[in-house]
Amino acid sequence: MTQTLAPEETKNDVKIQDAGPCRKRISIRIPKERVNEKLKESLAAISAEAQVPGFRKGHVPPALVEKRFGTALRSEAKNQLVSTAYSAAIEKANLKIVGDPFSETLGNVEIKEGQDLAFEVDVEVQPEFAMPSLDGIPVKKPTIELPESAIGDEVQKILVNEGDLESREKPEAGDYLTGHGVMKGADGTEFYNIKGCVVQVPTADKGGKGMILGVMVNDFSKQFGLPKAGETVTIKTKGPESHEVEQVRGADLTITFTVDRVDRIIPAKVENVIKNFGMTEEQQLRDAIKARMEQRVMIQQQSVMRQQIAQHLLANTKIDLPERITAIQSARNFERKRMELMYRGVDAQKIEEHIAELRSGSSEVAVRELKLFFIMNRAAEEFNIRVEEAEMNGRIAQLAQERGVRPDKLRQEIIQRNQVGVIYQQIRDHKAMDAILAKASITEMPADEFNKLMAEEAKSGVPG
Amino acid sequence: MPANVAAHHIIKKPLVTEKGTFAMNELAKYTFLVDPRATKTEIKDAVQSLYKVNVTGVNTVTSKGKFKPTRFGLRVEPTVKKAIVTLKQGQTIELF
Numbered sequence: 001m002t003q004t005l006a007p008e009e010t011k012n013d014v015k016i017q018d019a020g021p022c023r024k025r026i027s028i029r030i031p032k033e034r035v036n037e038k039l040k041e042s043l044a045a046i047s048a049e050a051q052v053p054g055f056r057k058g059h060v061p062p063a064l065v066e067k068r069f070g071t072a073l074r075s076e077a078k079n080q081l082v083s084t085a086y087s088a089a090i091e092k093a094n095l096k097i098v099g100d101p102f103s104e105t106l107g108n109v110e111i112k113e114g115q116d117l118a119f120e121v122d123v124e125v126q127p128e129f130a131m132p133s134l135d136g137i138p139v140k141k142p143t144i145e146l147p148e149s150a151i152g153d154e155v156q157k158i159l160v161n162e163g164d165l166e167s168r169e170k171p172e173a174g175d176y177l178t179g180h181g182v183m184k185g186a187d188g189t190e191f192y193n194i195k196g197c198v199v200q201v202p203t204a205d206k207g208g209k210g211m212i213l214g215v216m217v218n219d220f221s222k223q224f225g226l227p228k229a230g231e232t233v234t235i236k237t238k239g240p241e242s243h244e245v246e247q248v249r250g251a252d253l254t255i256t257f258t259v260d261r262v263d264r265i266i267p268a269k270v271e272n273v274i275k276n277f278g279m280t281e282e283q284q285l286r287d288a289i290k291a292r293m294e295q296r297v298m299i300q301q302q303s304v305m306r307q308q309i310a311q312h313l314l315a316n317t318k319i320d321l322p323e324r325i326t327a328i329q330s331a332r333n334f335e336r337k338r339m340e341l342m343y344r345g346v347d348a349q350k351i352e353e354h355i356a357e358l359r360s361g362s363s364e365v366a367v368r369e370l371k372l373f374f375i376m377n378r379a380a381e382e383f384n385i386r387v388e389e390a391e392m393n394g395r396i397a398q399l400a401q402e403r404g405v406r407p408d409k410l411r412q413e414i415i416q417r418n419q420v421g422v423i424y425q426q427i428r429d430h431k432a433m434d435a436i437l438a439k440a441s442i443t444e445m446p447a448d449e450f451n452k453l454m455a456e457e458a459k460s461g462v463p464g
Numbered sequence: 465m466p467a468n469v470a471a472h473h474i475i476k477k478p479l480v481t482e483k484g485t486f487a488m489n490e491l492a493k494y495t496f497l498v499d500p501r502a503t504k505t506e507i508k509d510a511v512q513s514l515y516k517v518n519v520t521g522v523n524t525v526t527s528k529g530k531f532k533p534t535r536f537g538l539r540v541e542p543t544v545k546k547a548i549v550t551l552k553q554g555q556t557i558e559l560f
Contacts, residue, residue: 054481061485 014089019372021321021329022127024095028085030117037080038396039113042077078111086121096126098377099332100421124329132316139440142447144297146411154289157347159267161404162276167444168262171226174203179259186252191245199257200349201226212255215240215248216356224257232258240359242366244331293403296345303344306433309440314368315376321367333369334358335422343395343403343426370422380432387427392420395427471510474502478557479546494557495549499504500526500545507547515557 012030019025043062046069052060066073090097103121111117171177177199183192192213202210202221210220217223217237227233235255239248274285334355341351358365393407398416400407414420476497484495499509504522511519525548529541552559 052480054479054484055483059482064480064485 002043002226012085012089014085014093016089016093016095019122019368022125022374023097023122023329024125025120026086026089026093026101027120028082028106029120030081030085030091032114032116034115035077035111035115036113038081039074039111042073042080046073063455066071074111078109078117079293080115081111082106082119090123095123096463097142098124098126098374099425126377127319127321127374129317129319129378131375131382132313134379134382134436135439137309137312137436137440139305139437139442141442142301143306143444144301144447146293146297150354151286151289151295154287154293155270156267158273158285158289159270162268163265164268165263166266168264170228171201171262172264173201175199175201175262175264177227177257177259178261178263179257181257182257183248183253183255185239185247186254189247191248191253197257198259199224211353211356212257212448214352214356214359215253215255216353216360217245227259228255228261229259230375232256233406240356242330242333243359244334296402298377299344302430302434303340305437305442306430309433309436313379314372317371317375319371319374321371323350330366332422333366333373335419335426336369336373339399339419339422342399342402348403376429376432379436380428383435385428385431385435389429391427392423395423469506471514474506474510475514475547487548491550492553492556493548496547496549498524498545498547500543502545502547504547507549511549515521517555517557518552519549520552521551523548542559 006429011034013397014029016029017025017028047060047065048058048063050060050065051057052064052068055064067358086101087109101121103119106119106121109117109119117460165176167174178196180195181192181197181199182190182194184190192403194213197213199212200210201224202348206221208221209216209218210224210234211217212220212224215237217235220235223235224233233256236258237253237255239251239253241249243249245307270282270285274280274282277285277288279285279288337358338351338355346354393411398409402412403410414423465555476499478514479495479497481495487493494511496507496511500509502510504524507522507524508519511517511522524545525546526543529543531540533539
């Protein structure tokens, strides 16, 4: 469906088209008169302020200003025109935008005097649907206890994390292989070409399954074998149905991997770790781990209850969504999942395996995630939930502690990977969930009983 | 100046200032920083060959380098020679 806004409404030529499930493509053409006017305005503004050697302030000839500051001036004028036109267009069309706008072409569009400025942006819009009642949702709260063995397991995990890499000639199960991975389609199209990618030789408990370049391969052990440094292996597999690169979905993939290095992680010694952490005895380390795990248990408990709320909302909300979602929606789903798992304290390697599993999952799961995204967005709106900067910093600090890195380093990484929005969304979702939980009817039960009940409900298909 | 010096060694750079811009727009006069040893004739030939224009007049002004005190002793500022070149009516230099 194409909607055209009358030019007098926005002064620009605006067309809005459907671009996938709950996505719209907004095409905007700003007339040359507006472009000229804006360029003149910007030039006059800069001329009045520019300080050029040999000239008094405000006395620099426009031609010289244009020559010296032309690129910056045009880029600034373009940004202002685009943002004003975009805001006016969504306001006039009354679109409820979710997330940030996205455009592949906007970066290449040049603003020129005497020419219209035309560009396209894709936006995600909130679909219309009736929200179920958020009061008195039945929720079961498992009372989870922390066994002593879990602390021992966590100590082992820390020892592995703090361990050293030992170079090996021949790989064995669990070893890490670093090398050059290339993923190609049946017609030779190259999807990924990554030097220095890491592959783990599957351990016995994985049942031969393994992950390479973010794709889970069922008969990985059989195809991959145990290659030494310098050897190249070829893996053939089918592209996962929910992959964030649309061309990869369902494609016949050929992945070649040339091994550069084989490494094994040798766990660190407890005494060294205690010393590195600035502690004096093992009990101190165990106490610190216990405190951290207790916090994790609380998070798990919250997560379980939040999952029940999510299940309830999904089962009781009807939103018409197509069977397949777009690549950007897939990518956002994965980013949200990745951040959620990180928040729950799952290992980085396990997170990537989980994401690879998700990619292989059915498109139904992906659509369900998208549906939940829209529901939580509406719930956050209904509760008028705001996220403060301090909360964002607090969440980043918590994630950093889970990953064992410095908060400022993780913050930098999050900004570089453009994941600030994901963190914001996660906090907003959690706050909305907590607001719903505060109104829910909660029944406490032992963890074993809870797990049995969940397993039975999963078998019978009843959402918990 | 020694003989056979390239034109771009005589004309160092155009001098873009408020006063110079006024002279350029109103009086068709262009200001350059030139080698202090260059003569008016050499400047005229250099401008003509570099910018393919006809020069009708050259005025020069040399400001001698001064001694400036620094924390490490005295520093001599370079001697600078400016040339104000008048072109044949109707001709311009695109560079400015």
